[in-house]
Amino acid sequence: xxxxxxxxxxxxxxxxxxxxxxxxxxxxxxxxxxxxxxxxxxxxxxxxxxxxxxxxxxxxxxxxxxxxxxxxxxxxxxxxxxxxxxxxxxxxxxxxxxxxxxxxxxxxxxxxxxx
Amino acid sequence: xxxxxxxxxxxxxxxxxxxxxxxxxxxxxxxxxxxxxxxxxxxxxxxxxxxxxxxxxxxxxxxxxxxxxxxxxxxxxxxxxxxxxxxxxxxxxxxxxxxxxxxxxxxxxxx
Numbered sequence: 285x286x287x288x289x290x291x292x293x294x295x296x297x298x299x300x301x302x303x304x305x306x307x308x309x310x311x312x313x314x315x316x317x318x319x320x321x322x323x324x325x326x327x328x329x330x331x332x333x334x335x336x337x338x339x340x341x342x343x344x345x346x347x348x349x350x351x352x353x354x355x356x357x358x359x360x361x362x363x364x365x366x367x368x369x370x371x372x373x374x375x376x377x378x379x380x381x382x383x384x385x386x387x388x389x390x391x392x393x394x395x396x397x398x399x
Numbered sequence: 400x401x402x403x404x405x406x407x408x409x410x411x412x413x414x415x416x417x418x419x420x421x422x423x424x425x426x427x428x429x430x431x432x433x434x435x436x437x438x439x440x441x442x443x444x445x446x447x448x449x450x451x452x453x454x455x456x457x458x459x460x461x462x463x464x465x466x467x468x469x470x471x472x473x474x475x476x477x478x479x480x481x482x483x484x485x486x487x488x489x490x491x492x493x494x495x496x497x498x499x500x501x502x503x504x505x506x507x508x509x510x
Contacts, residue, residue: 390441
């Protein structure tokens with residue numbers, strides 16, 4: 285596709301349930317990032333993938349969070365046993381490669397509300 | 400603590416006026432980028448300035464970088480109501496791969 289695509293756009297889930305968020309990066313982009321943004325706040329880095337290298341998971345807030353990426357395509361972010369503090373927008377982004385000289389392109393985000 | 404911190408947190412101006420937002424950071428950087436976000440959705444890249452550059456222009460945007468003060472400013476000239484958005488600076492630690500974002504400045508341009 286032309287841009288980074290995320291689904292679902294909005295998700296309301298009950299506390300304790302698991303959720304999966306999906307990201308389709310721009311074709312040809314080897315780097316993929318996940319960020320979390322709570323209401324009115326900045327972006328928190330969660331994880332990034334670069335090609336077949338081991339992902340940088342240093343931003344994942346707890347072991348309830350995990351992410352996978354198949355090759356250089358789709359990525360899924362999974363949150364297990366969701367808590368109310370997990371409510372946020374989860375933003376996915378991709379770039380040609382890892383490295384801050386590369387512009388990263390964001391998707392529209394997945395709004396998660398845990399009730 | 401945040402690598403990039405913007406101020407002011409919120410700015411309200413009239414259409415046609417200039418808007419200036421500032422960003423401070425703590426560690427050495429390769430470059431600094433500014434992004435815009437409408438209504439809490441995806442961010443859009445505006446401009447990148449490298450650590451060896453002092454000023455950069457793109458249309459109505461002017462970015463400055465002062466590495467001695469570890470600060471940057473984003474100036475939007477002749478603002479329009481459509482410029483209403485949140486603006487974030489993003490920095491990388493020297494040699495780092497990830498971008499670290501600040502808390503953002505919420506700009507409101509009143510018609």
